[in-house]
Amino acid sequence: MSTTVAVVGAGMSGLIAARSLHRRGIDVLVLESADRPGGRMMAETSPLGSRVDLGGQWVGHGHHRFTALADELGTTLFAMRTPKLPDIVQGSRRVPVLGPTMLTTGAVLLMWELRSRLGAPGRWDAQTVEARLGKVPGRQARRLLEVLVEVSTTADLDRYSMRDFAGMVRFQGGLTAMMSTKGGAQEGLIAEGAGTLPERLAAELGPRVLTGRRVTSIQRGEDGVTLRTAAGAVRTAKVIVSVPPPMSARISHDPPLPADRTALEQGTYMGSVYKAIAVYERPFWRDQREHAEFMLLDDPGVAVFDTTPPDGPGHLCFLVAGAEARALDGREPADRRQALLGPLVPHLGTGVLQPVSWHEKSWHLDEHVGGGYAALPLPGSGNGRLPVPSGPVGDIHWAGTETASEHAGYIEGAIEAGERAAREVIESLPSSAAAKREPSQDGTA
């Protein structure tokens, strides 16, 4: 097969890049390793007809590209129903808002926030988050901080340096922005499921998206590039690789990539995250209480959100991250579900144990995606802080959320990076190949 531009990966970033090129009348093929488009975004339909997002779903405050795309693709944005603070609970007891655990946790978070802005101390280079947490007074405060960092980053805390964590906090605009619902990264939701967006983008691109085509090697030559997949080779003038660095490390290159790109691929890893959604006939908990947002400090540590769509059935969303997510993998499905729903009984009643359906996914077990939410730097590697470099290597251009200048790691970043990579390619193609004219909405030349 041959094309003008080959895009590796049909996640949000690759699809946006491909759509931009297609709308300019440029020949494009998207090669996707999995049997579905979407990558870290994926929605399925519950037996009650509602759409549940197993991957990326929240539209953050100021995520204007994501908001505009949701609107353009005919989906409905709605605000999260959320309290000022979630209920932080251990066993049947709620941690008091003005007690020692919350005061210590607040003080530590404030100190981390200030350090991330003013400059992290030198010792944070070699100190992991786990080691730093060991110095926090109070077992419950340590546990709360552990769960907060895990759920907001998906990192293994013994494989995440304080320096890299501080860098992430600074880049994302502070801890409040990262961890908050209203005004933060978890502000809004899409009623039809965020995973519907890549499905609709792929439908627009039609036969240009080829699933089940894992790219195993990229050969750059004088007269173009050859990509190899198990289903055959693709000849192309330009390539956009939209795969996160730890996963693109599995693609071999001839000639080899420059040392800094190889170091980036080898100095990063994908976070571990398990996500589940319980679907109920209706959000019965709203009869008794204003909200159902929790941080559960038992084993596993879980963040719980009420993601019920407007007029829809009740949805409760569960996130477990880091090493605690992998610890769930060995459990029987029924046992895993009980481990997540059981701790809510003292707070929401026994009705919580009887969802109509249960939807779950361990992203770190997905051989194509590798994990989430984003690639993380290995401690001491000096690589992988967001945004990761995206300078082209010959005819290879780099997309993927990790390369975005703003909101890297989020869907917003994936869109920005896809648009930027498409622009780069358009500028670098000879004008005979790139019809450099105003984009058409349907891709007709």
Ligand SMILES: Cc1cc2nc3c(=O)[nH]c(=O)nc-3n(C[C@H](O)[C@H](O)[C@H](O)COP(=O)(O)OP(=O)(O)OC[C@H]3O[C@@H](n4cnc5c(N)ncnc54)[C@H](O)[C@@H]3O)c2cc1C
């Ligand atoms: C559980 C979870 C929850 C999240 N929650 C949110 C959220 O609420 N809000 C938010 O904004 N973001 C969230 N994110 C992050 C968000 O989903 C990602 O930032 C975004 O989807 C990344 O898109 P991408 O296109 O850059 O990468 P990906 O989606 O990873 O796309 C890369 C694609 O490349 C394919 N691929 C890999 N290797 C190859 C190969 N060799 N050949 C061909 N194809 C290959 C993969 O299968 C994948 O489809 C979440 C992520 C996860 C996992």
